[in-house]
Amino acid sequence: MNAQATERNESADDQSSRRSFLWKLWLGLGGVALLEYAGLFADFLWPRKPADVDDGEVVIAGALEMFELGSVTAFPKGKFYLSRLENGGFLAVSRQCTHLGCTVPWDAEQGRFVCPCHASEYDARGDVLSPPAPRALDTFPVRIENGIVKVDISEPRRRSSFEYAQLTMP
Amino acid sequence: MSKRQEEETEQGEERTGLSGRVWRSIVRGPIRPRDDRDRMWVIANNFILHLRPKKLPARSLRYTHTFGLGGMSAVLFTLLVATGILLMFVYEPSPERAYDSIVGLQTEVFFGKLVRNVHHWSANFLIVIVVLHLLRVYFSVGYREPRQFNWVIGLVLLLGVIASNFTGYLLPWDQLSYWAITISTSMIAYVPFIGGWLQEVARDGPEIGAATLINFYTFHTTVIPVLLIVFMGWHFWRVRKAKGVVIPRAPGEKLEDQPEVVVALPHLIMRELVVALILVAFVLSFSVFINAPLGEAANPGMSPNPAKAPWYFVGIQEMLLHFHPLFAVVIIPLVAFLALLFIPYMRYDDDVAGVWFVSQRGRRLAVIAVLAALVITPLWVVVDEFWIGSNGWLPAAPPAISNGLLPVAVMVGALIGFGALLRKRFSASRDEVLQAAFVLLAVAFLVLTLIGVWFRGAGMALTWPWNV
Numbered sequence: 203m204n205a206q207a208t209e210r211n212e213s214a215d216d217q218s219s220r221r222s223f224l225w226k227l228w229l230g231l232g233g234v235a236l237l238e239y240a241g242l243f244a245d246f247l248w249p250r251k252p253a254d255v256d257d258g259e260v261v262i263a264g265a266l267e268m269f270e271l272g273s274v275t276a277f278p279k280g281k282f283y284l285s286r287l288e289n290g291g292f293l294a295v296s297r298q299c300t301h302l303g304c305t306v307p308w309d310a311e312q313g314r315f316v317c318p319c320h321a322s323e324y325d326a327r328g329d330v331l332s333p334p335a336p337r338a339l340d341t342f343p344v345r346i347e348n349g350i351v352k353v354d355i356s357e358p359r360r361r362s363s364f365e366y367a368q369l370t371m372p
Numbered sequence: 373m374s375k376r377q378e379e380e381t382e383q384g385e386e387r388t389g390l391s392g393r394v395w396r397s398i399v400r401g402p403i404r405p406r407d408d409r410d411r412m413w414v415i416a417n418n419f420i421l422h423l424r425p426k427k428l429p430a431r432s433l434r435y436t437h438t439f440g441l442g443g444m445s446a447v448l449f450t451l452l453v454a455t456g457i458l459l460m461f462v463y464e465p466s467p468e469r470a471y472d473s474i475v476g477l478q479t480e481v482f483f484g485k486l487v488r489n490v491h492h493w494s495a496n497f498l499i500v501i502v503v504l505h506l507l508r509v510y511f512s513v514g515y516r517e518p519r520q521f522n523w524v525i526g527l528v529l530l531l532g533v534i535a536s537n538f539t540g541y542l543l544p545w546d547q548l549s550y551w552a553i554t555i556s557t558s559m560i561a562y563v564p565f566i567g568g569w570l571q572e573v574a575r576d577g578p579e580i581g582a583a584t585l586i587n588f589y590t591f592h593t594t595v596i597p598v599l600l601i602v603f604m605g606w607h608f609w610r611v612r613k614a615k616g617v618v619i620p621r622a623p624g625e626k627l628e629d630q631p632e633v634v635v636a637l638p639h640l641i642m643r644e645l646v647v648a649l650i651l652v653a654f655v656l657s658f659s660v661f662i663n664a665p666l667g668e669a670a671n672p673g674m675s676p677n678p679a680k681a682p683w684y685f686v687g688i689q690e691m692l693l694h695f696h697p698l699f700a701v702v703i704i705p706l707v708a709f710l711a712l713l714f715i716p717y718m719r720y721d722d723d724v725a726g727v728w729f730v731s732q733r734g735r736r737l738a739v740i741a742v743l744a745a746l747v748i749t750p751l752w753v754v755v756d757e758f759w760i761g762s763n764g765w766l767p768a769a770p771p772a773i774s775n776g777l778l779p780v781a782v783m784v785g786a787l788i789g790f791g792a793l794l795r796k797r798f799s800a801s802r803d804e805v806l807q808a809a810f811v812l813l814a815v816a817f818l819v820l821t822l823i824g825v826w827f828r829g830a831g832m833a834l835t836w837p838w839n840v
Contacts (some may be wrong), residue, residue, distance in 0.1 A: 247587065249576045278673050297673075298579075302692075303558035304551065304675035318677030319555065320693065321831040336697065336771070358578075 263294075263351040266372055274308045274326055280355045282342055283308055283315075285326045291369030294353045295328040296340035306339070315339070327364040337362045344370040411637040421641070423608055428616050428640060429631040437512065437620045440647040441505035442611075446604065447648045448498040451655060453597065455491040463543065465589035467582050470545035471669040478666070485663065492664030494655055495537050499684055502533050510715070510810065511738075514618035516725045520716035522610040525603055527712055532600045534684060539592035541682050542585065550670035551679040553588075554580055559681075559688065562697035579672075618726040627726075677830050686824035687817050693832060694756050696776030704780070708813070715810075721802045734804040737794055741808040744790065745815035753823055757834050787812065 261280040269275060269286040276283050276297075285293045295315075299306050304319035314331055315324040323332035328339035340358035344351065361368065401418075405411045412426040431437075462481055464473040477484040506526065509515055515523040542553045557580070561571040576583035611617065621627055634640075667676075681689045691700035722730065729735040769778075787809055794800040794808055829835035 247573065247576070249572050249583070281672075301558070302555045303579075304554065304679055305673055307674075316831075318675045318831065319551075319679040321833070333771075334693070334697075 259354070259356045261353045261355055263353055266346065266349045266351060269351065272326070274310070276308060277353070280342075280353060282353060282355060284344075284351065284353065285328070287327065287369065289369075289371075291366075291371050292344045292346070292351060293327060293364075293369055294342040294344050294355075295324075296342065296358050298340065298358075299335060300337050300339060301335045329364045338364055341368055346370060346372050405637070408635045411635050415635075415637050415641075421637070423612075424636050424640060425612060425616060427633045427635055429619055430634045430639075431631065432617050432619050433634070433639060433643065434620065435643070438617055439504070439508060440644070441501055441508055443644050443647055444501050444651050445498060445505060447651050448494045448501060448655070449600065449604070451490060451494045451652065452498065455487050455494070456593065456597075458487050459491060460593060465543070465585050467545060467585060467670070470543065470585060474544045474546075474666060486659055489659035489662070489664050490655060493659050493662070495540060496683075497655065498533055499537055502530055506530060507814070511807075512618060512620065512728050513725050513730065515716040516618075516720070519610070519614050519618065522607060522614065523716045524713060525607045525610060527709075529600065529603050529607060532596055532603065536592060536596045536600065537684065538682060539588040539596065542580075542588045543592065544666055545585065545670045546667040547670055547674075547676050548665060548667040550580065550672065551675055552681050553584075554675075555679055555689065556681045556685055559685075559692070559697070559701045562701045564698065564702070620728070621726045623724075623727050623731045625727075678828060678832050680824065680828070683821065683825055687821035690753075690820040690824035690828070694753065694775075695779060696772045698772055699776040699780055708817075718806070719802075720806075724803060730801075730803045730807055733798060733800060734807055737798060737800055737804050737808040738811045740794075741790075741811035742815050745812045745819060748786075749816045749819040750823065753820070754834070 259280075261277060261282075263269075263275075263277065263284050269284065269292070271286060271290060272288050274283050274285045281298070282294045282296055285295055287293065297305050299317040299319065299322055301317065301320055301322050304317050306315040306317045306322075306324065308314075309316050313326065315328075317323070317335070320334050321332065322330065322335035324335065324339055325331050328341065330336075330338055338361050340360055342358060343354045345354070346352070401413050402410045405414050415421045415424055415426045459477070462473055462477045462484065464470060474488070477488060481487075509523065509526070538553075538556065542549050557571055557574050560574055561567045563570055572578060574584075575581075576587045619627060619631065680686055688700060688705060691704060694700070695704070724730045729738055790812065791805045791809055794805050798804075800808070823834075826837040826840060827834055829840045
């Protein structure tokens with residue numbers, strides 16, 4: 203009697219542990235499926251780089267002598283200003299305000315960029331004259347080849363303030 | 373055979389033709405409920421009505437207890453789905469076509485403008501109504517046991533409603549939407565360490581473009597509505613499981629063990645229908661007379677002046693003018709949201725569930741807090757604008773301290789001092805002090821939002837509403 207009962211109990215235990223194993227397996231597989239979907243979700247949402255990013259996008263600004271000393275020229279297509287300082291150096295500054303991303307227009311009379319959104323001001327080198335902007339305007343690399351000024355606009359460079367090393371001298 | 377069954381057979385025998393048999397297969401209960409038992413049967417067995425209880429305490433019916441705000445949110449959501457589906461037939465989510473398709477909708481599609489207006493105004497009212505709903509639950513102390521977790525679900529729904537509004541804001545692709553989303557997504561960049569990456573994910577690229585638009589469109593039309601429906605179901609179900617809304621009572625009143633109950637049909641359902649109909653009538657007539665704004669087509673080269681975020685984020689934009697971005701965009705909103713989440717799980721001294729404003733004293737302290745916030749907030753804004761400036765209180769220190777940590781520390785100190793004062797001067801209880809602090813902060817944020825919307829003109833300088 204007793205022996206039989208124990209045997210039955212054992213087999214029940216056996217079964218229940220197998221059952222609980224299978225149950226956990228299914229639960230785990232369900233979790234994996236959910237995770238896979240979450241992964242796909244993130245993958246589809248992920249920002250994709252445009253295909254032509256390797257070559258870079260180069261804007262041909264024009265001949266060297268087109269740009270007077272101490273002038274700022276707008277390039278709406280390239281989303282930057284080409285600033286030529288008094289020492290002859292070139293600087294391509296992004297038109298995007300570093301505070302909240304508004305487009306800053308060049309005020310030629312005052313000789314500064316004034317952001318319409320929160321009144322941040324920058325000088326011709328992109329340095330902050332008046333906050334709330336936290337840092338200088340981004341720049342783009344400038345190249346001068348055979349007297350032609352070219353600007354690579356594929357990736358803006360962040361900087362905290364202006365330094366002479368950022369200039370491209372002719 | 374009981375009398376009841378006989379009656380039902382009689383009713384059934386009235387319709388023995390094909391149409392009668394089909395009808396009986398759809399509506400299996402009494403066709404015209406004659407008594408409360410019939411009505412309860414209808415409630416329990418009707419697919420839609422079974423979301424409602426069969427019976428409920430008579431005193432929880434009073435309109436001024438809930439103001440029908442939860443139901444109104446559900447009605448607005450339904451309006452939004454109905455009009456949103458129509459808009460999806462016309463709208464084209466690409467930067468080249470989006471604006472033109474909205475213009476076409478407004479000029480060429482029959483009732484196109486009205487449908488867009490209803491969608492626009494329902495969405496804006498929904499934000500107002502869900503916030504009022506949150507305030508109602510807070511002030512009638514409806515978040516305590518067993519309703520704690522439903523408060524959390526409600527906060528998730530609030531986030532969903534805001535996200536839904538925000539993603540919809542971009543879709544018209546006019547100057548207003550383009551720059552509002554530019555500013556709002558630029559705020560994300562101030563999150564420490566991962567801000568730049570978060571911003572790029574939100575925009576699906578370095579700047580707002582076709583990829584951003586299609587993502588926002590998908591979230592707006594599919595992901596968020598589906599999540600909202602799921603969480604709404606959960607929210608309603610939890611209300612049922614808590615045996616309805618919290619029962620209102622006077623301060624100090626003990627609830628009787630066997631409260632008077634009434635049958636939901638007609639007492640609850642009819643009230644809900646009346647609120648729903650009035651609301652729909654209001655939204656429709658509002659939309660007939662007042663058009664949803666549509667600016668010029670988006671021009672990434674020219675920011676309008678002033679450029680403002682959507683109105684529900686303008687309070688945060690206003691904080692940006694007074695605090696270092698790290699505090700205005702990240703720390704303060706995050707702490708505020710965590711505090712909201714934590715409200716039902718705090719330790720409370722008094723059993724006051726269902727007592728409006730905790731007590732008579734609580735009511736008086738709440739009024740004091742409102743007045744304090746109404747005085748201090750504009751004063752702070754004006755003083756900071758004209759005397760302190762964006763260099764902060766200690767121009768020598770780094771901006772995160774002089775314009776961030778320092779003013780925030782002063783504010784927190786003032787809040788603690790305010791609480792201590794209430795405790796000492798009015799011998800207020802813990803519950804009353806916490807409520808007063810909540811009121812103070814909520815009204816302060818409201819004032820900031822109003823200042824941002826009505827008192828900020830060109831270059832975000834302070835000005836009068838008629839100059840904005």
